[in-house]
Amino acid sequence: xxxxxxxxxxxxxxxxxxxxxKATPLRSGDQLAGIAARSYQERVAAQxxxxxxxxxxxxxxxxxxxxxxxxxxxxxxxHDKANFKTISHLxxxxxxxxxxxxxxxxxxxxxxxKAITPEMAAAVCKIMxxxxxxxxSAKCEVITSFRTTIGLEGRLATRLQPNHPTDDVKGxxxxxxxxxxxxxxxxxxxxxPATDNVANQIQLLQxxxxxxxxxxIPTQICVLSHITNTILAIEQGAPVDLVFxxxxxTEKTNSSFGINLSMLKEGKEAAVSLNRGTxxxxxxxxxxxxxxxxxxxxxxxxxxxxxxxxAYAVARAFDPLLVNTVVGFIGPEYLYDxxxxxxxxxxxxxxxxLMGLPMGCDVCYTNHAEADQDDMxxxxxxxxxxxxxxxxxxPGADDIMLNYQSTSFHxxxxxxxxxxxxxxPEFEEWLIKSGIMNKNLQLTQLDLSxxxxxxVS
Amino acid sequence: MKKxxxxxxxxxxxxxxxxxxxxxxxxxxxxxxxRMAHSLAKDAIYSEIDTPQLTADLLNSSIKxxxxxSNAFERKDYLLRPDKGRLLDQESINKLQFAxxxxxxxxxxxxxxxxxxxxxxxxxxxxxxLLPLLKDWTLSPLILAKxxxxxxxxxxxxxxxxxxxxxxxxxxxxxxxxxxxGAYITYQPQQGNTDEKRNCVSNIQSDGLSYEVAALxxxxxxxxxxxxxxxxxxxxDDYDNNIFQxxxxxx
Numbered sequence: 083x084x085x086x087x088x089x090x091x092x093x094x095x096x097x098x099x100x101x102x103x104k105a106t107p108l109r110s111g112d113q114l115a116g117i118a119a120r121s122y123q124e125r126v127a128a129q130x131x132x133x134x135x136x137x138x139x140x141x142x143x144x145x146x147x148x149x150x151x152x153x154x155x156x157x158x159x160x161h162d163k164a165n166f167k168t169i170s171h172l173x174x175x176x177x178x179x180x181x182x183x184x185x186x187x188x189x190x191x192x193x194x195x196k197a198i199t200p201e202m203a204a205a206v207c208k209i210m211x212x213x214x215x216x217x218x219s220a221k222c223e224v225i226t227s228f229r230t231t232i233g234l235e236g237r238l239a240t241r242l243q244p245n246h247p248t249d250d251v252k253g254x255x256x257x258x259x260x261x262x263x264x265x266x267x268x269x270x271x272x273x274x275p276a277t278d279n280v281a282n283q284i285q286l287l288q289x290x291x292x293x294x295x296x297x298x299i300p301t302q303i304c305v306l307s308h309i310t311n312t313i314l315a316i317e318q319g320a321p322v323d324l325v326f327x328x329x330x331x332t333e334k335t336n337s338s339f340g341i342n343l344s345m346l347k348e349g350k351e352a353a354v355s356l357n358r359g360t361x362x363x364x365x366x367x368x369x370x371x372x373x374x375x376x377x378x379x380x381x382x383x384x385x386x387x388x389x390x391x392x393a394y395a396v397a398r399a400f401d402p403l404l405v406n407t408v409v410g411f412i413g414p415e416y417l418y419d420x421x422x423x424x425x426x427x428x429x430x431x432x433x434x435x436l437m438g439l440p441m442g443c444d445v446c447y448t449n450h451a452e453a454d455q456d457d458m459x460x461x462x463x464x465x466x467x468x469x470x471x472x473x474x475x476x477p478g479a480d481d482i483m484l485n486y487q488s489t490s491f492h493x494x495x496x497x498x499x500x501x502x503x504x505x506x507p508e509f510e511e512w513l514i515k516s517g518i519m520n521k522n523l524q525l526t527q528l529d530l531s532x533x534x535x536x537x538v539s
Numbered sequence: 540m541k542k543x544x545x546x547x548x549x550x551x552x553x554x555x556x557x558x559x560x561x562x563x564x565x566x567x568x569x570x571x572x573x574r575m576a577h578s579l580a581k582d583a584i585y586s587e588i589d590t591p592q593l594t595a596d597l598l599n600s601s602i603k604x605x606x607x608x609s610n611a612f613e614r615k616d617y618l619l620r621p622d623k624g625r626l627l628d629q630e631s632i633n634k635l636q637f638a639x640x641x642x643x644x645x646x647x648x649x650x651x652x653x654x655x656x657x658x659x660x661x662x663x664x665x666x667x668x669l670l671p672l673l674k675d676w677t678l679s680p681l682i683l684a685k686x687x688x689x690x691x692x693x694x695x696x697x698x699x700x701x702x703x704x705x706x707x708x709x710x711x712x713x714x715x716x717x718x719x720x721g722a723y724i725t726y727q728p729q730q731g732n733t734d735e736k737r738n739c740v741s742n743i744q745s746d747g748l749s750y751e752v753a754a755l756x757x758x759x760x761x762x763x764x765x766x767x768x769x770x771x772x773x774x775x776d777d778y779d780n781n782i783f784q785x786x787x788x789x790x
Contacts, residue, residue, distance in 0.1 A: 110619050246552060253552035259545050260556035414618045449580040449712050450618055450653055455573065478555025478565075478573060485713035487577070490555075495563035525560065528544050538548055 086131035093127040098143045101135075102201075103385040104128035105208045107425055111373045111386045111416035118385075129209045133175030140201040146382050151333045152343055157395045162196035169194065174205045181206065181218045181436075188223050195438030196398075200331070200391035203433040207387065212425060212464070215432040219468040222435035226403045226471075227362025228302045228323060230268050230506035233440050233471045238503040240475035240494045241406070241442070242267035245483035249276045251289050255538045257477050258293060262537075263528060264491035265498075265519055266475035268509035269404055269442065270324060270367065272304040276483055283307045284320040291321040293537055297516075300360070300508040302403070304367055309341055309349045316352045323358055324367040324403060325349040331392030334380030343396070350400050361508065364403035364440075370394070371408045372426050373416030386416065387426070391433040398439055404472065405439045407431065409461075410447035411486055420457030423447060427461050431470055442472035446488040455479065455487065462489050466497045473497075498523065553715060573714070580712035583654040585614060590683050593649065596663040597681060600670070604681040605638055607631035607695070611686040624688035626730075627695065635698045638680060645761065646679040646701035646728075650687030654709030657720040661743055661750070662707045665720070668754035673761070689723050689737070696728025703764055704728035705757065710741060719744040722753065724760050726770035736771040738764075 084095040095101035103117040105128035112118035119125035141161065146154050168190075172180055180186055207215065225233040232239045244257030254273060261267050271294070273286055283305045290303040302323040307315075309327040316322045327346065328339055336342055346366075353365035370393040375381040381389060390407070397405050407430035410423040417423045427443050434441035445462045447453035462473060479490035497503060504510055504523060513519040516534060520526050528535070543557040558569045565573075590606045597604050610626045611617035617624050627635070649662045666681075679699040684691055689708060696704030706723045713719075721741040725732060738760050743753045764770045 114620065114622075244554075246554070250551070253554070256545075256548035256551040256556055257554045259548060260543075260554070263543070263545060415621050418619060449577070449714075450584050454577060476554075477552075478558055478569065480555050480573065480576075480714045482552070482554050482713075482715060485711065485716075487714065490565075492560070492563065492565050495560075499563045525563070530544055532544075535545055538551065 084131050086127040088123060088127050093124055093131070095128060095131065098139065099145045099382070099384050101128055101132055102145070102205060102208070102388050103383070105132045106385045106387050107208065109372070109386055109416070109422055109426070110414060110418035111376050114415050115376050115381060115383065117383050132205055133173060133209050135174055137172050137174060137177055137202050138170055140199055140205070145201060145384050145388065146332060153331060153333055153392055153396060156343065156399060157199050157392070160196065160399065161199060165193055166197035169197065174202075174209065177202070177206045178210055178214065182214060186221070188221055191222050191436070192438070195436070198436055200395045200433065200437065201388060203436045204388040204391040207391070207429050207433055210432070212428055215428045216464060216468040219432045219435045222469065224435060224438055224440045224471065226364040226440040228359040228364055228403050229300045229361060230302070230508045231361055232269055232403065232506055234507070236502065236504060237506060238466055238470065238494070238498060239269035239442075239472040239506050240266045241269045241404070241472060242271045243274070243474050243476045243481065243488070244271070245274050245481055247276055247483045249282060249286065252538055254286070255289065255293065259534070259537050260477050261475050261491055262299070262534065263518055264475070264495060265505060265513055265525065266491045266494055267299070267301050268506040269472035270302050270304050272306055272326070272367070274306050274484060278307050278311065280311045280314045280318070283311055284315050284318060287315065287320045287322065297534060297537070298512070300512050309345055313349055313352050316356065321358075322353055322356065324365055325353045326367045326369070328369045328374070329393050329396045330370070330374045330378065330380070331389035331396070332375050332380050332382060335375040335378045335389075336396070338378035338380055343399070346396070346400055364401055366400045366402035367404045367406070368397045368402050369406045369408050370397070370430070371412055372430065373412040376416065377412065387429055390430055391437070394434045394437050394439050398437055402440060404442055405434055406442045406444055407434070408444040408446065410451060410453060411444065413448055414451040417451065419452035420447070420454075420460070423451065423453055424457065424461045424464070428464060428468065431465055431468055435469070440471045443470055444474045444488055446474070446486055448486045458487070458489060459493070462493055462497060463500070466501055466503060495525070576714040579717040580714055583656045583709070583712040583717040586655040586659070588649070588651040588655040588683065588685055589659045590685070593659070593663060593683055597666070600663070600667055602666070602681050604683050605634065606683045606685070607634060609684065609686040609688070609691055614686070617686045621688055624686055625690035625694070627691065632698065635695065639699050642700035642702070643679045644676040644701070644765070645673070645703050645705060646682060646696050646699045648682040648684055648687075648692050648695055648704060648706045650684040650691060650706060650708045652687065652689075652708035653711045654718055657709035657718040657744065658707055660718055661720045665707065665743060665750045665753055668750045669757060672754060672758035689734070690732065692723060692725060693728045693730050693732045696725065697730060701728060702726070703761060703770070705761070716742070716744055716746065719747060722757050724757065724764065724770060726764045726768065738770055738774060
C-alpha cells in the first residue's frame with residue numbers, strides 16, 4: 083500500500099503497479115483498462131508518491147511475479163548490480179535530478195544502461211517533462227552496425243519502407259528507387275509483406291538482395307515476417323540480413339505473438355551464423371508499441387508505458403541493430419490524439435535509450451486518431467533533437483499497404499537539412515559516389531544516364 | 540516544375556513516388572493533394588449513417604428494416620471504447636426482442652463502423668445484387684445499426700435467432716480509400732465470438748471489389764457455411780477456385 087496526502091485528501095494506491103498506473107500521463111489505453119488516475123490531482127499525487135520511492139523498490143516488488151513471467155526473470159537475472167551501486171541510494175525523484183545533472187555525462191549513462199531496469203526507466207519517465215525526456219535522451223549514445231553504422235552523433239538514418247498492397251515486385255522496386263533517390267534507406271530497406279508466408283518472403287528477399295548487390299548499396303535488407311518464417315527462410319538459404327520480430331513486455335503478450343525468449347535466441351543465432359554484416363553483426367530488428375499487451379489481453383493491470391519499457395528488456399537481451407516503436411499505429415483507444423502520441427513517442431525513445439537500445443520511431447497515426455501530418459512534423463522534429471537513431475521513409479508518408487500515415491522521404495530531407503543531420507557514413511559515401519547527393523548533402527539533378535534508373539527493368 | 544527522371548515508375552504503384560521537391564520539401568500541389576485525401580478520410584470517420592435514406596431505399600426493394608444503436612452514445616465514445624460498440628443499448632434490445640418471431644437462416648445488418656459514408660454509398664446497391672442469390676433463405680428484418688463494431692453482429696444475430704449473420708460495415712478509411720465497405724459473415728452469431736469465427740469480404744468500393752463479384756463471393760460463403768455448419772478460419776475461402784450453383788445457375 084502506498085499513500086500520498088494532499089491537504090485533507092489521502093490518496094491510496096494498493097500496489098506498486100497501481101501507483102505506476104495512476105502516475106502515468108493520461109492515456110486512453112490505461113483508461114480503457116480501467117487503471118488510469120480518476121482525477122488530475124490523483125495523477126500528480128501518485129507522481130509525488132512515486133518520486134519518494136527508492137529505485138531499489140523495483141528489485142524487491144516485482145510488477146509481475148518472478149515465477150509467472152519469463153521477462154520478469156530476465157530483468158532480475160540480468161540486472162547489473164555492480165553499476166547499480168552508483169544510483170542505489172537514489173529515490174525516483176532524485177534519479178530525475180541525477181539524469182539532468184551536468185556531471186552525468188554520456189559515459190556515465192553508458193555505464194548505467196544495464197543497471198537500469200525497465201520499471202526504473204518507466205517510473206522516472208512518468209515524472210519527467212517533455213524537455214527532460216529530450217535533454218537526457220540526447221545525452222545517451224547507442225551505436226550499432228551491420229553494413230552501416232547507426233546512432234553516431236549528428237546522424238539520422240531512415241528505414242526505407244516500400245510496401246505494396248499485393249507485394250507486386252515492380253511496385254515495390256518503384257518505391258525503393260524513389261527512396262534511394264531521396265537519400266533514404268541507411269537503417270534498412272524493409273518490406274512489410276502483404277502475404278506472410280516463407281515462399282513469398284524468400285522471393286522478396288531475393289529481389290532486394292539483387293538490387294543491393296548489383297548496385298553495391300551499403301545497407302541491410304529485411305522482409306518483416308514472423309520469426310519462425312525467417313528461421314525457415316534462413317534454413318532454405320535465403321539472403322537474410324536481419325531477423326525481425328514484434329515483441330511485448332509480458333510473457334503472455336509474446337505468447338500472443340507466437341514467440342518466447344528461446345525462439346528469439348534461436349533466430350538471432352541463425353542470422354549471426356550467416357555472418358553477412360561488414361562493419362558489425364547486430365542482426366535483430368524489433369518493433370514495439372504502447373498498448374500491445376492490453377490489446378492481447380495480457381497486461382496484468384500494468385500501465386502501457388511501463389509494459390512498453392519492459393519490452394525493451396526483451397530487446398536488449400539480443401543486441402539489436404534497430405528497435406522501432408511504432409507509436410501511433412495502434413489506434414485511438416490506446417493513444418487518443420496527437421498529445422498522447424507525441425508524448426508516448428518521446429517516452430519510448432527515452433526509456434529505450436536509457437536502457438541502451440538503438441531506438442528509432444515510426445512517427446505515425448491512423449485516420450481514426452485525432453492527429454494529422456502537422457503533429458507528425460512536431461514529433462519527428464522533437465525526436466530528432468533528442469538524438470533518435472532512425473525514422474521511417476515512405477513515399478509521401480502514405481503507406482498504401484498498411485493504410486496509415488508515417489514520415490516521408492521528404493520529411494527526412496527536411497529534418498536533416500534543418501538540424502544538419504547526416505545519413506550513416508557508409509551510406510552517405512555511396513550517395514555521393516552514385517551522384518544522388520552532392521558533397522553538401524543536397525539532392526543533385528540526377529543524370530539521366532545514371533544506371534540506378536534501371537533498377538526496375 | 541521539373542518531373543523526377545523516374546516519373547515513369549508511377550505506372551507500377553499507387554504509392555506517392557516521384558512527386559518532386561521544393562528545396563528538400565514537398566511541392567505545394569502535393570502538399571495540398573495529401574491534405575485533401577486526409578480530409579476525406581477524416582470526414583468519413585465522422586460521417587453518420589443515413590438511416591432515413593437507407594430505410595427508404597430498402598423499402599424500394601421491398602425490404603423492411605429496423606434501426607438500432609450500440610452502447611456507444613457518440614463518436615468519441617465509440618472511438619475510445621471499442622467494447623461499447625460491440626453491444627446493443629437496452630432500448631434496441633427491447634425493440635429487437637419485440638420484433639423477433641421464428642428462427643431465421645440469415646440476418647443482414649448494416650452498420651456505420653469507421654466510415655458511414657461507405658455504407659451510405661454501397662450497402663443497398665450490394666444488397667440488390669445479393670438478395671436474388673438468396674431466394675431459398677429466410678431472412679429477419681434488415682437491421683440498421685448506429686455506432687456499431689463488427690462484434691455487434693453477434694448481439695443482434697443472437698437476439699434474432701439467426702443461424703448466420705451478415706454485417707456490412709464501413710472499413711477504417713485509408714488515404715486512397717475513404718469509403719470502402721467490408722462484409723463480415725458469422726455462423727451462429729453469439730456474444731463472445733472472436734474474429735476467428737468470421738469470414739470477411741473486404742474492399743468493396745468503386746476502385747475495389749465490384750458489387751456483383753462481392754455479392755457472388757458472399758453468397759458462396761453463405762452457402763458453404765450453411766452446408767458445412769462452420770465459419771471463420773475453419774472454413775476455407777476457396778471461392779476463387781470454384782464454381783458454385785444457385786437455382787441451377789452456375790457461377
